[in-house]
Amino acid sequence: MTASFDLNLLSLSRIQGREQMTLPGLTALAPPRRVARGREDEILLVYLALSGNVSTHDYAQWTARLSQRFYRTPGALTSALGAAVDDLNRLLVERNLTLAGKSRPVVGRLILGALHGRQLTLAQVGPTHVFHLGLEGTRHFHDVQMAGRGLGLSQHIRPYFVRLDLQGGDRLVWCATMPAGWEGLLQAEESGKTSLATLRRKLLSFSDDDLNAVLVQVQNGQGRVHLLRPGQESVAPAEGTLAEVATLSGTMTPRASASEATAQPAASGAAPATSAAARSATAAPPAQGPTPPAVGAPRGRFVRPRVSGELPARVRQPTPRAQAAYRRAAQTLGQGRRWAERLRAALLRFLPRLLPAAGGQEARLPSSLMAFAAVAVPLVIVTLAAVIYFRYGTLIQYQENMQLAVAALQSGDQSGAPAQARRYWEMALYYVDRAERSHQTSDSRLLRQQAQARLDALDSIVRLEFRQALPEPLDKSVQVTRMAATTTDLYLLDATRGQVLRAFLTQMGYEIDPDFRCGAGVYAGYTVGRLIDLVALPKVNAFDATVLAVDSQGTLLYCAPNAEPRAVPLAVPKLGWHEVTAFTLDVDNRHLYVLDAPGSAVWMYSGEMLDFSSLPALFFGEQIPQNMPQALDLAVNGDDLYLLFQDGHVTACTLSHLDVQPTRCRDPLTMVDNRLQGKSGPTLTEAIFTSLTFAAPPDPSLYFLEPNAQAVYRFSPRAEGLLLQGQFRAEARFARQEFTAPASALAFSPERRLFLCVGNQVYYAADVP
Structure with missing residues (x-):
């Protein structure tokens, strides 16, 4: 498929009252000469915001790693995006564990996008925000429960995928953290009525807080991505006067000077808060056909900014199924503690009769027995907790991923466009893969066969x-x-x-x-x-x-x-x-x-x-x-x-x-x-x-x-x-x-x-x- 749109990316960054010309975590890369099957016509967009002590060199190295993993992963687009996210997350987790106690952990928020023709597929990791200002109004994509707390905090993360059908004149706003009031301002914007520079000035003047965001303009073109600097309102595709252009070379140039590296933390901290006026986020990727139903997605959760500090951990409201599992876990742990106390009391009553004290002194337990009890009781409790998690926690993850896979499969069946149906069926396979990491059942195998059979029919594949x-x-x-x-x-x-x-x-x-x-x-x-x-x-x-x-x-x-x-x-x-x-x-x-x-x-x-x-x-x-x-x-x-x-x-x-x-x-x-x-x-x-x-x-x-x-x-x-x-x-x-x-x-x-x-x-x- 030949791309028919150009994307103009304009950074919006302010630190301690000073506007920054670039964001080191923002880059666009075209396919290199050799790519895996399915990645030939996809342009990768990276918006990475990291907390902690991170240099421009680190940004360049880690965005390059994202690109390499993405373009080397064949198959479904969502699988390639997920593989790139998992690879960077493992790197940050290992770094944080290695440097624990020596430096602040690095926590990342990521929006990873792939432009393929008229479709833009985004993977959100962490409490990020995406606004799509289109002809049908403004849509807001933000789901903390789906996207998690961010990179570098856990071995297992789950990106939140969004698929957008672009039209000429659309605007996009990506935020690592969103200042209060931005949502109302963006909801009032009309697609194509405001230039990119004017929208940037509005957003800058609306808040005095530190800012970290990206503005995206969609215009007719030849499938290029232009990284603009403040002062460049737009770029005509035929002129070629670009700040930086993603070309077929596949190379990447750091977009911040060395002097900016130390002054650019890339993401200001954010405290968890809930906006009373916030509108609910969409819990599934948008499409021209029916969308998959939301599964366990909390509504109305947004982030207010702070002036400094690293990205905080969000407090996630558990689903009813998770709450029931936690109650069972608490009851079991309570029973375990009561059992351990009864055992300890019985030992205290029984052992003195076997070991009478000399000279009428009060009986005391041997130190070896007390040491054994000190080790055994916590070990029993931890074992019970692990059993409960592997019995109920992984089951919840399996069920949630299976529900998402079923929703994606049904949306693909109801879609009238083959390209859109393909994306949904690929997404169904992605969620089945995640579900089978914890459980493989006849239901998951059947769902995989159904999604794979639909994709095979599109590609004329005989197995x-x-x-x-x-x-x-x-x-x-x-x-x-x-x-x-x-x-x-x-x-x-x-x-x-x-x-x-x-x-x-x-x-x-x-x-x-x-x-x-x-x-x-x-x-x-x-x-x-x-x-x-x-x-x-x-x-x-x-x-x-x-x-x-x-x-x-x-x-x-x-x-x-x-x-x-x-x-x-x-x-x-x-x-x-x-x-x-x-x-x-x-x-x-x-x-x-x-x-x-x-x-x-x-x-x-x-x-x-x-x-x-x-x-x-x-x-x-x-x-x-x-x-x-x-x-x-x-x-x-x-x-x-x-x-x-x-x-x-x-x-x-x-x-x-x-x-x-x-x-x-x-x-x-x-x-x-x-x-x-x-x-x-x-x-x-x-x-x-x-x-x-x-x-x-x-x-x-x-x-x-x-x-x-x-x-x-x-x-x-x-x-x-x-x-x-x-x-x-x-x-x-x-x-x-x-x-x-x-x-x-x-x-x-x-x-x-x-x-x-x-x-x-x-x-x-x-x-x-």
Whole structure:
């Protein structure tokens, strides 16, 4: 999706009566060159306010850490935002524990946003405030119970997610702490009627307290974020006169000078208070369709500012369910204390009879027994408290997250817009993940399946039941880059040693053949280098081989179980070649195609019974595809040749057998994506492919491997291009447990078994549709 709005961010900061030009915790970052799947078109906005002794360098380091974790996390947007928040929270908690007693703890309030097209998704952590001044009026998002007290105080935090559908002329106000009266002022504002600079002056003049806030202006543009300084009212997208702009470089520059670092605490302290005139906060992300119902969200809680001091802990009003759990805990602890007192009294009465005092003196308990009682009684109480928490406290967390997940799932079902529905279903998965941290039940598994099935339908994903092919993982030094399969054998190319491994089918799966030999060496006077590609062979051929491999110099190696490999050098083309990078056979095994990417050539060898001893012909005519040195792989079906390039685009060339009609290429070939949110073009925005192959006849589909998603995409060659038919992936739970590394190779067997190599294990799925 192409973004259509620009965001202008203007800081509003005042410390001890002095206005500050910048906020060190405010930054905007565009996607770097390499990002995880799903993060390609999302601009990250960070508004971080920290208490304690924090320098500008710390701000820059921690905002950079947020960005790195966000852009390296694939999948749902809310999961990526949550992962970034969790990562920074762990860092601050560890810092506070390490420096306990030496310096004041650092407590953070965070608003983390991701701009994707017309939607802005925000994660609020701590008692922050977000105002959206839109065409439908002003909406206020603030929920202490959902967002918690802030970063650095607890190992477990839960961001409060808000999703906004932006319109040109909208205004946003983000506050780490909100001065009294701001809400009424902002509720009276009309969208688009007041400039950003005028709104800033109003807010500054309304209160003399220390301020820490951000003003955001939405205007039509090209998906850029401009960090303005006071005095810059707005930025026209075409002019480019920016204070700072988030560009595709993905780099971040500290936005405060060193002199400002010591004078900028970034967040003034705040005492918990309740505004009588405060309006209730929205307890679920807004949407154009129905919104999920509020679950346990207290109303009318806001923060009044203080002049100094660190961010205080908010007093959270427990939910009725939590109150009931606390009452049970108090009753149990009271019973425990009464039991301990009765035990102590009984011991005091009973033990003197066993240990009479000498000389008529009053009996006394031994010091060892008293020490034991001093340790045992608190230990019993703590144990009871822990049992109660793990029995009731985690259950409450589970129930609350499940209710939020159900609400998000229902909102997605009721939404008429696919993009909006996707966000809600992703949010449902996020809350199911949080619920299952404490309990995994049949209800949570069913809810996960329902949300995942809806997302899979949007993405045309077919889930396959994969299982391990090998009883034990391969050695860690093995790097599988290619695979080929027959009805009984599986061949793996180990790029580390440049050799082929064989696994044969047994009743328990596949087993590695330790005696199979097919690798670099000298055979009958011919030197074979490190093998770079392989193909499986039909049973009947002139060499009685089962697999054919090639090295970078064009020497073929025919291999079979219990047989000596046979080396046959290919005839060097008259023009010579630079380096063989890949090869393949056509469907009837009568032509061998050799890719010489550095030499910008594909050579075609003709032969019978897999004997390719003749001189080759250049496949291309006058038209040679561009960027041939970047070609990764090739596949052939009849007269059609398909080349895959590093950036994910494909070139298709059709061989001409007539002198009057040269071979023609379509470069690049259009990938037709008819999904609801799909976008046709030379590549798919969500995927970067690394290899392609045809399955066994009569299947005419072309299959591509997407390594990061461990997915196999299926395309159907058409006149208009490659039509996306769908993609194959493992069951979601299996993938989370087993697929912990990128996929490196794929293969199809004649009976429609799909093999994937992930890390050091090979997996297969049978009866692929």
